[in-house]
Amino acid sequence: KQEVTQIPAALSVPEGENLVLNCSFTDSAIYNLQWFRQDPGKGLTSLLLIQSSQREQTSGRLNASLDKSSGRSTLYIAASQPGDSATYLCAAPTQGGSEKLVFGKGTKLTVNP
Amino acid sequence: DAGVTQSPTHLIKTRGQQVTLRCSPKSGHDTVSWYQQALGQGPQFIFQYYEEEERQRGNFPDRFSGHQFPNYSSELNVNALLLGDSALYLCASSFGPARQPQHFGDGTRLSIL
Numbered sequence: 001k002q003e004v005t006q007i008p009a010a011l012s013v014p015e016g017e018n019l020v021l022n023c024s025f026t027d028s029a030i031y032n033l034q035w036f037r038q039d040p041g042k043g044l045t046s047l048l049l050i051q052s053s054q055r056e057q058t059s060g061r062l063n064a065s066l067d068k069s070s071g072r073s074t075l076y077i078a079a080s081q082p083g084d085s086a087t088y089l090c091a092a093p094t095q096g097g098s099e100k101l102v103f104g105k106g107t108k109l110t111v112n113p
Numbered sequence: 114d115a116g117v118t119q120s121p122t123h124l125i126k127t128r129g130q131q132v133t134l135r136c137s138p139k140s141g142h143d144t145v146s147w148y149q150q151a152l153g154q155g156p157q158f159i160f161q162y163y164e165e166e167e168r169q170r171g172n173f174p175d176r177f178s179g180h181q182f183p184n185y186s187s188e189l190n191v192n193a194l195l196l197g198d199s200a201l202y203l204c205a206s207s208f209g210p211a212r213q214p215q216h217f218g219d220g221t222r223l224s225i226l
Contacts, residue, residue: 004155032213043117043203044156045219089155099146099211100169104157 002027003093006104011078014112021075021107023090028068033067035075036089038106044089048075080111115140117206117218125224134181134221138206146215147179148203149180151211156203162187163210171220191223 005025013019032051036044048064048070050057050073055067063076073090087108091101118137126132138145144163148156158171172188174190183185185206190199205215 003206006152025173034214035214036217041201041222043219046214046216049214074217093213094158099161099207099213099215100158100171101148101156101215102158105155 002030002092002102004090004092004102004104006088006090006107008107010108010110011102012110012112015080015082016077017111018078019080019109021077021088021090023073023075023104024099025071025073025092025102027092027095028071029095030068030092032093033064033066033073034091034101035073036091038087038089040086043065047088073075080109082111082113084107084111089094115122115126117142117204117216119202119204119218119221121221123188123222123224125226128164128194128196130155130194131190131192132194132223134191134202134204134223135186136204136206136218137186139216140203142208143185144207144210144212145181145185146205146207147187147189148205149173150201150203150220152200161210162169168210195223196225199223 035047050066062080087106089106091103095098146161147159150156158168165181171186203220
């Protein structure tokens with residue numbers, strides 16, 4: 001059974017700082033892993049999808065990595081801005097390439113001006 | 114290009130009542146998945162519809178049922194509402210049942226009194 005854990009649960013940083021959010025999963029036989037952003041009271045916005053063959057994916061100031069052997073993924077945010085404040089969720093398929101996603105509880109990020 | 118749209122935005126019901134939530138997938142998508150997100154938790158998979166049939170189901174009781182229409186839109190029905198059903202209900206769509214990334218709507222906030 002796939003379980004996804006995110007550490008830390010909350011993070012507060014000053015503007016401009018580089019930061020790393022962590023995600024771990026128990027079943028490493030996955031084809032991909034996805035990172036989402038959720039603003040308060042809103043739905044999920046897909047940030048990055050990493051295929052198992054890619055190991056890393058970048059979009060602007062965001063970089064996500066995937067290490068299946070250790071069951072870990074990280075989301076790196078460079079030069080954080082107050083607009084980055086949100087909850088960040090990672091999600092892995094229940095098995096292989098299943099469309100049924102298992103989510104972590106998220107990391108609530110606050111970037112202070 | 115219209116994204117995933119959900120209605121209503123907010124809903125208040127009392128215990129024992131029944132509720133129907135609606136979702137229109139992103140243009141070009143034919144698969145709809147439903148998730149329940151309790152406060153402070155990650156979303157949990159309820160079920161997925163493709164070709165008007167339920168393909169996969171999460172660990173939810175039969176009080177939760179759904180339907181997909183020929184135009185790919187979908188409904189989530191919950192009977193005999195319990196206080197614990199209070200949550201944000203998210204709809205996600207994709208092109209094909211095993212495709213990522215899934216695109217999410219802003220959700221319906223359901224409150225049970």
